[in-house]
Amino acid sequence: MPENAAVKVDQVFVLLKHAILHSIPPPLSPLVSAILSVVPILLVFPLLFAITTVLERKGLGRIQNRLGPNRTGPFGFLQPMADGIKSLTKEDIVPRDADHLVHLCAPILIVIASFLGFAVIPIGRNMVAANLDSGLLYFFSIGALMEVAVFMAGWSSKSKYSLLGAMRAIAQMISYEMPLVLSSVVVIMAAGSLSTVDIVAAQSGYTGIFPHWYVFTPWGIAGFILFMIAACAEANRSPFDLPEGESEIIAGYYIEYSGFKFALFFLGEYLGMFASSGLAITLFLGGWTAPLSFLTWIPSYLWFFLKLLALICGFIWVRGTMPRLRMDQLMNFAWKFMLPMALINIVVAGAWHFMPPGLIRWVVLSVVLAASWALFGRGISQKVRYAARTYRYAT
């Protein structure tokens, strides 16, 4: 009986949706089904965005030995409301020479693109908006749409800073797209499917009390770290926030945006971060599955959001720790470290498949990965000594 009740709580949203679909005329049911799948995503993730902004501001404050926002509401938790009202009532300024249509479309497109990614992320057991056979492929192609939006914003503003920011953003996003996809290839190899639901199902078993998450394998942990670094760069978050470096190019591609359009960009960035964190959870952290076998009575969607919050806190922690990279460091890191590591990781994942199970493959493959980490890391952390610059024409 308690087993049954736990299942009911776990499936409460699914059952609710079925009940609603049964109570309406059949011709309407595809439309209503779509709406019922999409509306929760449109409600929950912006709410999470609001919570994240206040967590981020408070967390960064504490990291810097400050208190952070504490005036609006209890412990400052109504701060996002105040921010929202502020950005809604602010004047919307469009530069005179800007391409007005593109300038308007860019923030809308970035939000749409980041929302579309959530369609294939399983939030709980049987809770996914679209179970596509090529879900991962879909996710990455939608992620590439964000780059278009960013460049639209940078180009249409007709400002040198926004164009510089957009160019940096494009260079960065394309460079990091590669390790992002390659680091998730190992999961596709192990699960044998591109469908996110199948990938979670492949990780849902338990050995004793421990789960079969991919992060508990040598290639899984390496893939997870590479994926998170690349996702951080894709989301333009610190330390990879040069496209919007406040101190150099004063907010980059969204310098000419104000008021609600700026808020939309902000929302889009955070949603993009949630989407890639959600994908990391799906690929490496077992999606909605419980971390220990005796905790499966806790509803699956709660596990998903707990993991998501943990990853967000990790992002905030990293943001509070690291300074911004230089452009050449960023590119060197992508091409000289991330890419070869991701490729080696694919080889390691293949070797894992063909080696007999046991401690030996664990040790051997971990050593291979650690050695290549040290090797490539040495390569990029060596200080390049440039010759003294000579100016031929200046005296």
Place this chain on the structure above:
Amino acid sequence: MLGSGILKGLSETARNFIGSYFEKDRLTTVQFPEERLPVMENARVFPFLVYDGPDPEAGLRCVSCQICEKECPPKCITIEKSKDKKPDAVGKPQFYPAVFNIDISVCMSCQICVEVCPFEAIKMDTAFELSTTDRYGGLLMKKQQLYRSNEYYNEIHPTEAHAVDAAFAEARAAAELKTKQAAEARAAKPIAEVQRTTEN
């Protein structure tokens, strides 16, 4: 190895994060409207006019010499001289300002008016919460709004004010001595002689 520095940094920030909840002295910020740091003695915001004694009109040190008006770089001071005279801080009859306006929306807090004033009449205030809903009238300080007592000046800039008070006491004593000597001399000489000397 790559990443060791990052881990060191992460542990440092984690220490800050957790420490800020337990060690109150880590937090360097002050919750402003409720808690305040003491205002520094050398702080300066906008000028005010000093007066001695209880009545600002009678005890105003300003003699309307208009040096500050001329020296003010952004020209935020407006002075109109009075027609009649009143005794100043030392006791000499002097003009006084009929109008003394400072537009604090123009003032740049440079303190040049204070440096040039020979009568120690204009000093810098430390009050900084001056926001107003009327940005034209509300930021134009009239003479009456600029009056601050010498006690207030002593309170906000004690070192400086003590020096000023000592100098004034000396000047007043000297002036008194002079009048006393003059009176003695007058008493010693016959009246006719005095009249003759004045005629010469």
